[in-house]
Amino acid sequence: MTKLFSPITFKNIELKNRLVMSPMCMYSCVEEDGLVTPFHQIHYGSRAIGQVGLVMVEATAVQPEGRISMQDLGIWSDDHIPGLRSLTEQIHAYGASSAIQLAHAGRKADVNTEIYAPTNIPFHEHSATPVAMTREDIKDTIVAFQQAAVRAKKAGFHIIEIHAAHGYLLNQFLSPLTNKRMDEYGGTLHNRMRLLEEVIQAIQTDWDGPIFVRLSVNEYDTNGNSINDFIIIAKLLKALGIHLIDCSSGGIIPVSVPAYPGYQVPYSEKLKHEANIATGAVGLITSGVQAEEILQNDRADLIFVGRTLLRNPYWAREAANELKTTLQPPTQYKRGWNI
Template identity: 65%
Template sequence: MTAKLFTPFTIKNVTFKNRIVMSPMCMYSVETEDGMVKPFHLTHYESRAAGQAGLIIVESTAVTPEGRISPQDLGIWSHAHVEGFKKINEGVHRHGAKSGIQLGHAGRKAAVQEEIFAPSALSFSDAYKTPKEMTIEKIQETIGAFKSGAKRAKEAGFDVIEIHGAHGYLINQFLSPLTNKRTDEYGGSTENRYRLLREIIEAVQEVWSGPLFVRISANEYGEGGNTIEDMLYFAKEMHKQGVDLIDCSTGGVVPVKVKSYPGYQVNYAEIIKKEANIPTGAVGLITSGLQAEEILQNNRADLIFIARAFLRNPYWPKQAADELKVTIEGPEQYKRGWNV
């Protein structure tokens, strides 16, 4: 019997050859603060595709200059960025992998020279600038930036878009009562706190009909933060809106130390998958093929997002296949050393 990790998974018109996803991870490799793809990015993403990941998701890519997590982050706020992403996609697709991009905005966690914005004028910590509270006009401008980013992502040839609603960045800041102290239609009730994400999803869907993922922080690790009931409300609303998969991470909303251990976030993917009836991705110290296979066989998630293990080993899928005693095809260039 073929290991489930190496079975195909189809969303809409896109089929991933296996259930292994390279999770989006900041590479801090833009050298001139212009958000442009550099040679490192081409090598980094293609090498993981050659390693036989089913889906490669490019790091959090800023939809506005002030939305960058750092000045070294990729951007997609102008048409000039499209050509570099086309080159990334050429390399990824060359090896039979699908490509995705995570569209993001850092909000109050942006460490950039520009003026920064958030739902409320609360700094993340003493090490961060205090953001300016977003006006309704600024909110609408930002929603438009996500829409424009999605349109450029389509032009660049991506197969999947993921909206970054986790790790304490802008969308997460609106979702959380810890960071959203607004008294207008974008704050207060759970429904109001969801409004920004709802409107971003709607805007993206106007220009994008392919697979749409959303990453969330399912546990905020802060007293008074969102509960699992809040998260299930958000997940069910996303499902109604046509989001195809929820990528279940945790943390980053407030500066607290998180106790991590193998698979420490998987339970959230399982709960949301079963209670909200929506496909999920599991992430968080998943490092072995056996661990990934257990998650899939027990129907706890649909896709396995591998992060740091992919930084250590671009050929992690081969390592996992060997553990599970499965033979997978390697890139033509490496076949002499692939299955020996």
């Protein structure tokens, strides 16, 4: 069996293969209420039917002011639980495992209310100026993540991913480029990591499943966190009980990122070996051979695929054919799967 289509276990959850649908915002809550729509049902269910091992639901806001857009999914209210439960039931019905990415956009939120950040520095000159968070604001946000985890559990998700990448709130606290605070949440690397640590600990009070963290491992600025800083962060996250680092890059400041096939794989490889923690590789992984090479050479433990799965919900079949391995089809599709 190829490694891409072999199972892997995180804590109490076994994934049937190592292919993950990467979380991607769908901007599809047309009523701006954060509730699951029929589109979400079809979108996520079709990738489970397509035999993705882990379907990860898009960045889901833990507070309404933390939405990336007004059309984002939400998990800040118990009203969101039934729709999210319907998603997990759909995903599980076809043999996939489910995950949800808990997120807060911070200064990159595009909403019609005040937005919040570690300090009142806007993302760029045309962005809204955020309110610098007070300790009470920070406490409220920690509680929001904790309550979101409770709702995720009630909705039936198997795995939680904490979004601490792409320039969103937790990334803003982590980075010296955006965190200019002078209190216990700013200054040293350990202080800048304090909010992420407290969010993890709050989630763990009610959540007993695996927890992943997405990091932007390259900030593309010499004054930002270095790869050595991220090795330290990854080691600390492992000590906190995190099971995998989903290794992305960029987003903390406006900058052009040089993207090419596999451009982020070296980050997952470095953190995996130097921090001794499981990692996920993401970023222009478009073929089965490419994914298999990453896994066989021990450069990552999971393969996160995004835009490729937008183009083709059944990309897993294509990758399996390329690797000359058999991927069992959903019963309904047997007549056409192997033609």
